Amino acid sequence: MAPPTEVLTAERILEATEEVLRRHGPAKATVVDVARALGVSHGSVYRHFRTKAALREAVTKRWLDRTSEALAGIVAETSRDPEARLRAWLLALFEAKRHKAGDDPELFATYTTLAGENSDAVDEHLEDLTGQLAEIVRAGVEAGAFTSADPLVTARAVFQATARFHDPGYHREWQQPGVLDEFEAVVDLLVRGLRP
Amino acid sequence: MAPPTEVLTAERILEATEEVLRRHGPAKATVVDVARALGVSHGSVYRHFRTKAALREAVTKRWLDRTSEALAGIVAETSRDPEARLRAWLLALFEAKRHKAGDDPELFATYTTLAGENSDAVDEHLEDLTGQLAEIVRAGVEAGAFTSADPLVTARAVFQATARFHDPGYHREWQQPGVLDEFEAVVDLLVRGLRP
DNA sequence: GGAATGACAGATATTGAAATCTGTCATCTG
DNA sequence: CAGATGACAGATTTCAATATCTGTCATTCC
Incomplete structure (x- = not known):
């Protein structure tokens, strides 16, 4: 099906895996399917990924990283005041998820399943996100807009809330x-709680 | 097994159902099992509950009501100041759940399954709980300890957070x-947000 | 010689037939 | 005659046979 002349790279395998997951869903997506989509034998896929689980984990990480990057942009907008950045960051996270879930429920369910299978990758992602929040809190404390004994603890509280x-x-x-x-209502309450 | 001389009441059926659920878990607990535990035919159970789902819903409601009652006691302790009551209420809810989940994980899983099957009963329960919280918030606003434009909205925010x-x-x-x-950390942040 | 293949063993998933359960109701019993 | 029973039809679950998949590796190919 795919041009068999091209070199088989991890990148191409990941793209094909995403496509197969999109088509078949997490329960029926097999590495034989991925190999077939690439026009190679499934043994060749195993040369790049030790197990099916490792392949799925790589797909999951890729997907989580895309979310992180979008939000990191808001953290970097240092011209805006910390409260505005905090609100924008939380809203961007919510809206991104809300649209993914609403626009393509099946794909969202697929990635939710993958996330459930790869709690280590998710934990890392969550640490990344709380780190971003902590950076905003830290900037807010420095600017006198927020109070916090420990920005990371506060960030975790905001994230969990x-x-x-x-x-x-x-x-x-x-x-x-x-x-x-x-x-x-929740964000207002939290922002009020953060103010000195 | 049970004394067949006693009158068959909805109450006795509910007790037997709880026992069967405890023993067999939600997936394998059948109304035939319940009837057997009571020493009656399953037809007799259907005289008191129209369907298996109705029977399970009744068990679920019973269980949810027990949680509500314990917390209502804290709302009623009007001698304590609102902030203390709010903290005590949230802690009591958390500790009750935490102990149920930790002490008997299988039973907790059973009731979690039942709750998932009876979202209407759960929604009612959640409204009950947010109502209790709203009452504490309202008392706090009246005493000048809290600020809130709408105690019910604020209560929902605290509950969701x-x-x-x-x-x-x-x-x-x-x-x-x-x-x-x-x-x-979360409760501190919320309480700070509630203060005038 | 480095990458790809496909046959293979063991693990996992699918399928369809058999068993069990749900809900009804005509009948029975005290 | 109020309440309990158990036979029954249709729905659901269980289970075992069958098919498919995962992961390995000796062999092939460029």
Whole structure:
């Protein structure tokens, strides 16, 4: 099916795996399918990824990293004041998830399954995100806009308190009317709590 | 097995059902099992509960009501100041769930399954709980300890912000060291946000 | 010689037939 | 006659046979 003349790279395998996952879903996506999509034998896939689990983990990491990068941009907007950045960051996270879940529910379910299989990768991702939040909190403390004995502890608290608006387990509730108001009520309460 | 002389009441059926669920788990607990435990035919059970689902829903409601009652006691302790009551209420909810999940994981899993099957009963329960929280917030506003434009909206925000410490989906994390510190960090932030 | 292949063993998933369960109701019993 | 029974039809679950997949590796190919 695919041009068999091209060199087989990890990158090409990952792309094919994403496509197979999109098509067949996480339960039916096999490495034989991936090999077939690439026009190679499944043994060749195993030359690049030791196991099926390793292949899926690599796909998961790729996907999580895309989310992180988008949010890192907001952390870097140092011209905006910390409170605005905090609100923008939390809203961007929520809206990104909400749209993924709403626009393509099957793909979202696929990635939710992958995330469940790769809790180590997810934990790393979560640490990355709380690190970004901590950076905003730290900047806020420095600017006198926030109070916090320990920005990382505070960041974790803010992240956990907004779990309902980014944890995939709550995805059903993200489509209901009024969620954005509920989101704002929580964020307002947290921002008030952060002020000196 | 049970004395067949006694009158068959809904109450006795509910007790037997809880026992069967405890023994066999939610997947294998059948109404034939319940009937057998009571020494009656399964047709007799259907005289008191229209369907298996209705029977399970009744068991679920019973269980949820027990949680509500314990917490209602804290709301009623009007001699304590609102902030103390709020903290005590949230801690009691967390500790109750944490102990149920930790002490008898199988039973906890059983009730989590039942809760998933009966989202209407759960929604009612959640409304009940946020109502209790709203009552504490309202008292706090009246006493000048809290600010809130709308106690019910604020109560919902507080409840959702602490979801990680009462939503059964997070039960794994409740056993990890440091959760109580994380709980306190979130509650502190929220309480600060509530103060005028 | 480095990459790709495909046959293979053991693990996992699918399938369809048999067993069990749910919910009804005509019948029985005290 | 109010309440309990158990036979029954259709729905659901279980289980074992069958097919497919995962991961390895000796062999092939460029």
